[in-house]
Amino acid sequence: xxxxxxxxxxxxxxxxxxxxxxxxxxxxxxxxxxxxxxxxxxxxxxxxxxxxxxxxxxxxxxxxxxxxxxxxxxxxxxxxxxxxxxxxxxxxxxxxxxxxxxxxxxxxxxxxxxxxxxxxxxxxxxxxxxxxxxxxxxxxxxxxxxxxxxxxxxxxxxxxxxxxxxxxxxxxxxxxxxxxxxxxxxxxxxxxxxxxxxxxxxxxxxxxxxxxxxxxxxxxxxxxxxxxxxxxxxxxxxxxxxxxxxxxxxxxxxxxxxxxxxxxxxxxxxxxxxxxxxxxxxxxxxxxxxxxxxxxxxx
Amino acid sequence: xxxxxxxxxxxxxxxxxxxxxxxxxxxxxxxxxxxxxxxxxxxxxxxxxxxxxxxxxxxxxxxxxxxxxxxxxxxxxxxxxxxxxxxxxxxxxxxxxxxxxxxxxxxxxxxxxxxxxxxxxxxxxxxxxxxxxxxxxxxxxxxxxxxxxxxxxxxxxxxxxxxxxxxxxxxxxxxxxxxxxxxxxxxxxxxxxxxxxxxxxxxxxxxxxxxxxxxxxxxxxxxxxxxxxxxxx
Numbered sequence: 001x002x003x004x005x006x007x008x009x010x011x012x013x014x015x016x017x018x019x020x021x022x023x024x025x026x027x028x029x030x031x032x033x034x035x036x037x038x039x040x041x042x043x044x045x046x047x048x049x050x051x052x053x054x055x056x057x058x059x060x061x062x063x064x065x066x067x068x069x070x071x072x073x074x075x076x077x078x079x080x081x082x083x084x085x086x087x088x089x090x091x092x093x094x095x096x097x098x099x100x101x102x103x104x105x106x107x108x109x110x111x112x113x114x115x116x117x118x119x120x121x122x123x124x125x126x127x128x129x130x131x132x133x134x135x136x137x138x139x140x141x142x143x144x145x146x147x148x149x150x151x152x153x154x155x156x157x158x159x160x161x162x163x164x165x166x167x168x169x170x171x172x173x174x175x176x177x178x179x180x181x182x183x184x185x186x187x188x189x190x191x192x193x194x195x196x197x198x199x200x201x202x203x204x205x206x207x208x209x210x211x212x213x214x215x216x217x218x219x220x221x222x223x224x225x226x227x228x229x230x231x232x233x234x235x236x237x238x239x240x241x242x243x244x245x246x247x248x249x250x251x252x253x254x255x256x257x258x259x260x261x262x263x264x265x266x267x268x269x270x271x272x273x274x275x276x277x278x279x280x281x282x283x284x285x286x287x288x289x290x291x292x293x294x295x296x297x298x299x
Numbered sequence: 300x301x302x303x304x305x306x307x308x309x310x311x312x313x314x315x316x317x318x319x320x321x322x323x324x325x326x327x328x329x330x331x332x333x334x335x336x337x338x339x340x341x342x343x344x345x346x347x348x349x350x351x352x353x354x355x356x357x358x359x360x361x362x363x364x365x366x367x368x369x370x371x372x373x374x375x376x377x378x379x380x381x382x383x384x385x386x387x388x389x390x391x392x393x394x395x396x397x398x399x400x401x402x403x404x405x406x407x408x409x410x411x412x413x414x415x416x417x418x419x420x421x422x423x424x425x426x427x428x429x430x431x432x433x434x435x436x437x438x439x440x441x442x443x444x445x446x447x448x449x450x451x452x453x454x455x456x457x458x459x460x461x462x463x464x465x466x467x468x469x470x471x472x473x474x475x476x477x478x479x480x481x482x483x484x485x486x487x488x489x490x491x492x493x494x495x496x497x498x499x500x501x502x503x504x505x506x507x508x509x510x511x512x513x514x515x516x517x518x519x520x521x522x523x524x525x526x527x528x529x530x531x532x
Contacts, residue, residue, distance in 0.1 A: 168401070175387055175398050182385035185349060186448065187373030187402035 005262070011140040013261050014254060019146040020229075021253020022153035026208040027223075027230035028237065028245035029157060030201035035239050037177035037197040039097075040089060043104040046227030047111035048084070049205030050220060052077040053213050054119050056206075057126055066129040066210075073210065074203050081202025085195040115220040128214025149211045156207050157246055160200065164242075173197060228272065229256075236279050238292020248290060252279075302327040302484050303348070303452055308356035310340075310347040317343040319508040320356070325452070330478055330485040332495035332516075334529055335505035341488040342382050344505070345454045348372070348486070349379040361451065374402050378450035382457060384441040388430025392421055395429045395440055399447030407447060414443040417473040435466035442473060453477070455487040459494055471498055492529035496520055504529065 027045060034042045052073050059069035084107065092103055130148035134141040164170035176183045176193035183190050209223060216222055233252045237244025255278065256271045266274050283289070301324035310318040318340050325331045333341045346352040350369040358365040365372055369379075378399075387395050396414060400407045415422040418439040424432060429440060438458060445453055455474070459467045475498065477483050489495035496502060496516040504512040504525060512525055519525045526532060 168397070171390075171394055171397055172401060175390065175394075178389045179385070179387050181351070182381070182387060183398070184369035185351070185373055185379050185381060185385060186398050186444065187370050188398075189370050 008140055009261075011138075012142065013257055015137075015140070015142045015146055017254035017257030018250060019149050019253070020257060021233075021250035022150045023208050023212050023226060023249075024230045024233040024253050025157060025246040025249025026153045026204045026211075027227060028233035028249045029160070029242055030204035030208075031230060031234045032237075032239060032242050032245040033197050033204075034201045035234075036242075037173070037194050038085070038089060038093065040100050040104060041231075042201065043101070043227075044084075044107035044111060045201065045205055045230070046223030047108045047115070048077070048081070048202050049209035050223045051111050051115050052080070052202070052206035053126070053209035053218060053222075054115055054220075056210050057119070057124065057213075057218055060127065066127070070129075070210065073206055077202040077206035078199040081199035082195045084202070085198035089198070090191065090195070112220055119220070121220060123217040123219040126210075126213035126218040128211075130214075145214065149215075153207065153211055154246075156204065160204075161242075169196075173200075225272070229253075229275070232275055232279055236282065236289055238289030240293065241289065241291035244289055244291030251290075301325060302329070302361060303486065304357075304359045305344075305348070306357045306359070308344075308347050308354055308358060310343050310352045310354040312343075312352065317352070317508055318347060318354070321347075321505070321508070321510055323503050323510065323513070325484050325486050326500075328478065328482045328484055329501070330474075330487065330499050332492075332499035332502040333486065333488045333505060334492045334495060334502055334519075334525075335511075336528075338507075339505040340508040341505055342456055343508075345379060345381070345456055345486065345488055349377060349381075349454060351379070351381070373448070376448075376451035377454060378445035378448045378452070379454040380441045380445050380456060380458070384437050385444075386429040386432070386437050386440060388428065390429055391426050392429055392432070392440060393425045395444055396421075396447050399444030402448060410447045410449065414446050417446075417476070418443055418469070435462050438462060438466070438470060439473075442470060446473075446477060449481065450483060452484045452486065455485060457488055457490060459489060459491050467494065474498070492525075496530075 027049070030045055031042060034040055055076055056069050056073045059072060060066060088103060088107060092099055128145060130145040132143055132145050134143045164174055172188045173193050173196060176188055176190045177197065180190045212226060213222065229252060230249065233249040234245050236252060237248025252275060256275045259266045259274050260268050260271045303325040305321055305323045307320045307322055308318055309316065309320055321344055333344055335341050343352055347354040348358055349372050350367045354367065360375060360377065365375060387398060396411060397407065400410065420436055421439055421443055424436065429437070432440060458470050474485065478485060487495060487499065496519060499516050501515050502513070502519050503510050504519070512519065512522060520530070
């Protein structure tokens with residue numbers, strides 16, 4: 001059942017798994033940030049990322065380098081995320097969960113259609129910032145691209161963690177998410193904090209999109225499977241837990257890569273179902289996910 | 300001239316009217332109590348001022364008409380310690396205090412020092428989650444959060460509810476200090492009428508959403524009806 005095993009290959013698989021996981025972690029964190037603050041599962045997260053990645057492609061097509069386009073795209077993504085919350089989500093904020101789910105699904109379809117109309121439906125090569133040649137890391141050949149993707153994705157997550165923990169604005173964002181009523185009483189503009197949360201989520205998505213596009217080719221549907229994995233990672237970690245989203249993402253990336261490589265009958269076709277079965281079993285044991293807490297409060 | 304003035308304020312929860320035209324005043328640096336039975340509209344009066352319930356009628360604060368949005372009333376210098384204390388349960392004690400100073404731009408060190416001087420328990424629990432504190436500590440945290448804002452007016456809802464007498468003493472001592480040191484005005488809602496009248500200069504007694512009796516603390520203590528219904532002797 002097990003394929004021939006070497007430690008070098010295992011280490012390579014591990015690196016590939018962490019690279020996949022870093023992408024899931026970023027997107028899962030975006031999902032969690034939005035879920036915590038607005039209690040909305042954002043089904044449009046993937047299409048938002050794809051849309052902004054196409055903007056990056058256009059900028060680079062006009063002669064900009066990747067690293068010049070990068071901050072421009074992040075700014076556009078941030079503004080777009082804020083605008084989506086203000087224009088589309090805020091008006092239905094008090095509607096039923098079903099309504100909001102339909103709204104974000106509709107947004108996903110709309111952005112997907114818009115992407116196809118503007119850029120066409122075919123796959124394109126997206127030239128990433130990192131070389132695909134491998135370098136030797138302790139005797140294991142690992143591609144520069146994989147290392148770059150992990151450094152950028154996890155670096156952004158770390159920056160966000162510092163921002164949320166140490167800045168006044170970060171604290172206000174957290175407060176608005178956990179206790180909007182008390183937040184208003186201390187003078188926090190809660191509505192804007194929620195919009196800002198959407199902006200940050202859109203930035204996370206844009207980075208994930210620009211990092212993964214060189215690996216998978218750029219097309220309007222490129223994020224759909226990845227978003228499913230990101231949802232799985234968010235649930236695995238606990239939908240309420242930012243730390244859980246990141247750990248869940250890496251864990252999921254490594255697990256499915258290993259399953260796909262070393263468990264013969266799973267291969268690449270059954271990776272997603274296998275991962276979902278594992279998560280299902282875990283949720284039976286820990287209903288709140290790895291880091292989430294099942295609702296309980298002190299009275 | 301009064302610092303805070305409510306003119307014929309009404310408030311409702313959905314179709315239920317909770318306040319039927321309340322008028323009251325709080326002077327600059329004055330501690331005023333609102334008394335009354337359960338459901339008389341005490342909490343709603345505070346909520347109508349801070350904007351956490353829909354209201355009609357005017358609220359004038361420091362010579363200006365007050366906004367109906369709670370974040371704007373906070374920015375105008377009003378701190379509201381709500382029913383249930385409004386603790387950010389998932390955040391640390393220190394983060395709760397930082398949030399109290401959200402509307403301020405200057406350094407918080409001095410205020411934080413004062414809060415910890417009043418309530419040393421909070422300093423030893425600095426990194427603990429707010430929700431894990433005892434009731435008394437949460438009340439201290441709520442008052443500490445309000446102190447961090449250096450408010451001009453404090454709205455305080457049932458500070459003594461469910462607390463041991465010793466904790467109540469600590470809390471009212473801190474309140475008196477804030478009043479004298481900062482010249483802060485206080486509007487406090489209390490079930491414990493005896494306690495409230497001990498600290499307040501004046502008080503309003505509410506009955507079914509209206510002011511039934513008002514006067515100085517001495518006048519109210521001498522009032523036969525008030526004594527029988529609220530003071531119990």
